Amino acid sequence: MEDGLRREGDGIVRNGDKVLMSRDNVLAIADKYGIDMDGVRFSLDKVRRGSGPGREFFGVTMPDGEIKLAxxxxxxxxxxxRTIAHERFHLDELRDGREFPWKESARAAYESRAYAYEERWWQAHKHLIEAE
Incomplete structure (x- = not known):
């Protein structure tokens, strides 16, 4: 392992607070927090990033259902x-037949629903962050 990288008891490889950007870590976090990833296509976007504090770019769910994690x-x-739960919410909406929000007006409601879900979800699951 590289200097600074460590695997915790939960199987997640970290460098300080940062989580190593790997498929195994995504699946380990999903498992730890009870997020079902069976049949979920996801990829790691190692290039795209936001433009600083308050303008981060975490991920996106594509119209075809693929989740890209940034x-x-x-x-x-x-x-x-939180990002996995948020994007999984978008995927579930698409799978339930909701339209992908191509227009900005629809995107605001799409994101508002997902952020409201994410916040409720985190309040119910944040105790797991300490679980090792």
């Missing part, structure tokens, strides 16, 4: 767990 999502365990 570098900013891996800043710490909480952010990665």
């Amino acid at each position: 570098r900013d999502a891996f800043m710490n365990e909480e952010q990665l767990a």
Whole structure:
């Protein structure tokens, strides 16, 4: 392992607070927080990042249902767990037949629902961050 990288008891490889950007870590976080990833297509976007504090880019769910997780999502365990839950919510909406929000007016409601879900979800799951 590289200097600074360590695997915790939960199987997640970290460098300080940051979570190593890997498929195994995504699946380990999903498992730890009870997020079902069976049949979920996801990729790691190691290039795209936001433009600083308050303008981070965590991920996106594509119209075809693929989830792309970006570098900013891996800043710490909480952010990665929240991002996976948020994007999984979008995927569930698409799978339930909701239209992908091509127009900006529809995108605001789409994101508002997902952020409201994410916040409720995190309040119910944040105790797991300490679980090793």
